[in-house]
Amino acid sequence: MTYLTYLDVDNGELSLRPGMTATATIIAMQRDDVLLVPNAALRFTPTVAEKATPKGGIVSSLIPSRPRNGTRKSGAAGASTAQARAVWVLPKDGKGAAVAVAVRPGISDGRMTEIVGGDLQVGMRVITDQKRAGAK
Structure with a gap:
């Protein structure tokens, strides 16, 4: 994120000039020394495998079908990692x-989140994503 900010900086060496930009x-x-997990792990929920046999032949397998209720969450539903409990x-x-x-999640930098409580231990392999069966 970018914010317009005014800072009071010691310029004893006179290396800063009026109008200069800075980062x-x-x-x-x-x-320090905390257990971290990727935010994707806090948003992940496994999906149930679908049957591989298409109904109606090859043509119907090429036409996209309507999403089933309850199979996907909206983007906003998984946007916050602060509410994750598993x-x-x-x-x-x-x-x-x-x-x-x-x-029990703690602070986050937007990519990784601190785990401050719960049963997760160092070395456990957390899941961040899932491929469908047969997908490459």
Whole structure:
């Protein structure tokens, strides 16, 4: 984001001149040594696999169908990661179904979010996206 800002800066070396532009990074909050997850993991919800057999032959498989109710959320529904209460993780051995793990999110930088509570542990593999069966 870009904001028009007026800053009071020490110019003892006279290296700044009137009318010059500058870039500043303002850190509002910072935490070290925290558990982070990608924001996509907080928005992810697994979908149920659909049957691979198209109804009505090859022509109907090429024509897009109407979306089914409840299969997709609106973009705004998943926009906030602050309300997330679970992330989905892969089993340790890589076999079996994904499991929902309770989390309590903290601060976010827009890409990654701190996890301040819940059952998520360091090393767990969180899921951020899902491919449909047969998709490459």
